Amino acid sequence: MIIREKEPANLEMPFGLLDGWITPNEQFYIRSHFPVPEVDFKSWRLKIEGAVAQPVEFSYNELRALPAKTLLATLECAGNSRVFLVPKVKGTQWELGAIGNAEWTGVSLGELLRKAGTKESALAVVLEGADNGAIAEPPRPTGKVHFARSVPLGKAMDDVLLAFQMNGQPLPASHGFPLRAIVPGWYGVASVKWLQRIIVVERPFNGYYETVDYAFWEGGAAGSRLVPITEMQVKAVIARPGSNEAIAAGETYRVSGAAWTGGADVVRVELSTDGGGSWQSASLGEEAAPHCWRLWEFDWQTPATPGRCTLLARATDSRGRIQPNERDPDRGTYMINHCLPIEVEIGR
Numbered sequence: 001m002i003i004r005e006k007e008p009a010n011l012e013m014p015f016g017l018l019d020g021w022i023t024p025n026e027q028f029y030i031r032s033h034f035p036v037p038e039v040d041f042k043s044w045r046l047k048i049e050g051a052v053a054q055p056v057e058f059s060y061n062e063l064r065a066l067p068a069k070t071l072l073a074t075l076e077c078a079g080n081s082r083v084f085l086v087p088k089v090k091g092t093q094w095e096l097g098a099i100g101n102a103e104w105t106g107v108s109l110g111e112l113l114r115k116a117g118t119k120e121s122a123l124a125v126v127l128e129g130a131d132n133g134a135i136a137e138p139p140r141p142t143g144k145v146h147f148a149r150s151v152p153l154g155k156a157m158d159d160v161l162l163a164f165q166m167n168g169q170p171l172p173a174s175h176g177f178p179l180r181a182i183v184p185g186w187y188g189v190a191s192v193k194w195l196q197r198i199i200v201v202e203r204p205f206n207g208y209y210e211t212v213d214y215a216f217w218e219g220g221a222a223g224s225r226l227v228p229i230t231e232m233q234v235k236a237v238i239a240r241p242g243s244n245e246a247i248a249a250g251e252t253y254r255v256s257g258a259a260w261t262g263g264a265d266v267v268r269v270e271l272s273t274d275g276g277g278s279w280q281s282a283s284l285g286e287e288a289a290p291h292c293w294r295l296w297e298f299d300w301q302t303p304a305t306p307g308r309c310t311l312l313a314r315a316t317d318s319r320g321r322i323q324p325n326e327r328d329p330d331r332g333t334y335m336i337n338h339c340l341p342i343e344v345e346i347g348r
């Protein structure tokens with residue numbers, strides 16, 4: 001893993017190592033804003049409160065005794081690929097590997113909300129982690145803040161999972177032990193780790209991590225408004241070759257990578273080996289599931305003569321969204337899904 005920050009640990013998978021549809025736990029990126037909180041799982045409780053008929057709480061064993069559900073989901077950090085932004089922007093300088101695909105097992109958030117009985121007036125649920133700390137840079141609230149994120153009630157009822165297992169193992173500490181949310185199709189930020197409290201709210205939450213941070217300006221008829229980052233954007237990335245890799249002339253080289261989107265399926269991946277001048281279809285891997293990436297590959301006949309080539313991958317999804325060539329500046333420091341150039345050296 002590449003260390004982007006030592007403490008709290010922020011680790012990225014070297015994306016050239018991608019070699020399977022499921023990301024092993026040891027290779028799954030870690031993005032944490034605060035140190036891993038100490039959770040004593042014997043006394044730990046998940047509390048559900050706020051606009052509910054009856055506040056409820058669950059111990060770890062009580063949750064484990066409920067009917068379990070398993071789903072596969074890809075999580076991408078909304079800041080993934082930030083190092084490709086020119087000029088440079090602030091934030092962790094992720095390359096390509098702040099993403100992974102795993103199998104998650106847990107209980108459905110909707111089931112638990114039904115046990116608590118949400119009020120008619122309920123609008124959203126706030127997912128609160130046990131981790132907390134002071135935020136350094138203004139604008140910021142005073143004192144300590146917990147990492148927290150809200151999800152609209154509809155989405156919370158529909159497909160949010162509260163997971164206690166990752167790829168069949170107990171959730172590792174850095175990935176949220178004892179319990180984390182998995183919000184399928186959304187950027188990783190919504191999938192709150194070290195869950196301790198779920199608050200049903202009747203008004204928009206507007207917490208730190210969906211306003212000051214992890215939000216973007218969305219244009220509209222009445223002008224731009226600040227909206228939380230939610231659904232993943234359509235994106236294909238090249239795992240191999242890597243940047244500046246030396247490749248032999250006049251050979252067949254297998255270019256490979258992964259592609260994903262939010263709330264839809266990837267239907268096409270194209271590759272350009274001439275900096276976007278022309279495009280050819282890549283073949284998609286067989287393994288597929290809703291909310292998961294697709295692997296892809298393309299056998300490239302490399303040029304006969306030495307020189308530099310710029311490779312680009314481009315994905316299209318089932319909602320007709322095509323990965324853009326250019327960066328949309330309104331997206332600030334997040335949602336980096338334009339086609340990312342990989343330059344290679346063709347040698348003898």
Ligand SMILES: Nc1nc2c(c(=O)[nH]1)N[C@H]1C(S)=C(S)[C@@H](COP(=O)(O)O)O[C@H]1N2
Pocket residue numbers: 028029030031032033034075076077078128129130131147174175176187188189190191192193194195
């Ligand atoms: N409690 C808590 N949950 C969190 C975070 C965090 O710092 N604290 N980081 C979020 C972000 S920005 C991402 S991208 C994902 C990363 O999940 P992972 O570390 O398991 O890959 O967790 C999200 N959930």
Ligand SMILES: [Mo]
Pocket residue numbers: 031076077078079188189
């Ligand atoms: Mo993230």
